[in-house]
Amino acid sequence: NAGVTQTPKFQVLKTGQSMTLQCAQDMNHEYMSWYRQDPGMGLRLIHYSVGAGITDQGEVPNGYNVSRSTTEDFPLRLLSAAPSQTSVYFCASSPRGGGNTEAFFGQGTRLTVV
């Protein structure tokens, strides 16, 4: 069982370039989310989805777009990368909504914007 799979694991972008971070889960989870991890700041929620076709903003959504066309996939798009988006990005999925549910995390994508 693969769980939550993120690709790529590492990426270097030039300022202004665009790219998509991929996230796929094979657990048939309804809820998926993207977090970024920065030193001294923990993980902060970027966007989340409560099901196919439904997305919403988290704490730090600026500069990122998401869509959820299938239950399995939840890609994160950077339209015009900036150095401030250098971070480690984690995708997570949960079987249902509500607070009493565990989130399962991918291995992360380390992004550097130069």
Place this chain on the structure above:
Amino acid sequence: AQSVTQPDIHITVSEGASLELRCNYSYGATPYLFWYVQSPGQGLQLLLKYFSGDTLVQGIKGFEAEFKRSQSSFNLRKPSVHWSDAAEYFCAINTGTASKLTFGTGTRLQVTL
């Protein structure tokens, strides 16, 4: 809005010593609480969680945590630390909808031999 505070950025303990990592939260009702561990270059792994009931919860790898409502705390403990416990530990809170987690800033644990 909810928040989580982990007051210790970095802790060093000797192998075999006991460990306590502090976590305080701010939320008006009883939250759902989690501890995650992140080994270098890895994703986050759930250690344990508190939803309701017994305030002392047991997790994986010999960890436990105690929910204290009066202190708004959810401290993580381990009686005897192993070198492989060196990692970063995150406390997180979920206050209800859409499985959105609010994380503390993390505590990096170093274990000396």
